[in-house]
Amino acid sequence: MRNVATEPGDGEELSLAERAYRAIRDRLVMLEIRPGAPINEDQLAQSLGVGRTPVREALKRLQYERLITTYPRRGTFATEVNITDLAYISEVRQELEPLAAARAARRATATDRATLTALRRELESVDPRGHAAADLMHLDLQVHRAIYAATHNPYLEDTLVRHDNLATRIWCLFIDRLSDVAGHVEEHGPLIDAIVAGDPDKAAQLAGNHVEGFERAIRAAI
Incomplete structure (x- = not known):
């Protein structure tokens, strides 16, 4: 495993x-x-x-x-992965991911920022030719979970972890048809920078764009 x-x-x-x-x-x-x-x-x-x-x-x-x-x-x-669930999952994430990013930018502790900064460095080292798609998706999960934890709102965190898990299953189902998995994961870099810098408006915008890009990429691959 x-x-x-x-x-x-x-x-x-x-x-x-x-x-x-x-x-x-x-x-x-x-x-x-x-x-x-x-x-x-x-x-x-x-x-x-x-x-x-x-x-x-x-x-x-x-x-x-x-x-x-x-x-x-x-x-x-x-459970089966039902592509018709994509719209429902994205509907929730499009509302809550920007909220979580903004809250993380406002509430992140020094420990949270250190965790996110370490993940930022790992993102910078990503080589699409040297990383398996599954490894990139593990990194994607780590970034999302670190951001959710930095909100210090356990209800928001639990909700988003569950929906991100469901979204990741859809992503993994179509991963062989997606041309730029590394690019999708690397989008987290500017988002992390905004959170660490304490810029909630920019963090929210980048998180919203990321979710929209995810849904577009999946629909293009279907």
Whole structure:
């Protein structure tokens, strides 16, 4: 399994259920567990080195987040990626991503700014020829999650993490048809600069443009 995208709390002692949740979630988001694939609790528990109870707790959360679905007498499966959901997901993100960027620009702590600055340096080192598309998407997830955490609004953060996860699944489904994945990820550079500089208006504008560009790129690839 690839390393999951880092996020707030990674430096803390996490419960087994939280560890299982994050690992399974990111496998689903990155389509390492393919849409429609059956979810086997025993196999997941074995691969993660935990018992079945933490896995079951994780799966309950993932069902709420629309990443898995359970059918009576059939079992549990990774949800299908439905392209018709793109408009609904984008509708939410177009409203909330600019809000989050602006709040992050106003509220980011010194630690938040250090995290974002480190990600900015990583973005600068991106070589489209030397980075696999999946690695670029992991970096994309890290940037988004760091921005959401910098809002210091747990309700806004949770909502956007869930919707960004769903958007990333769509992105990963069409990644082979997209011509400029690196360019999409590198767009975060100016956004991070605006947040670190404490410029909420510019941060909001750049975040809105980024979401609109995402939807255009996906629709062009369909």
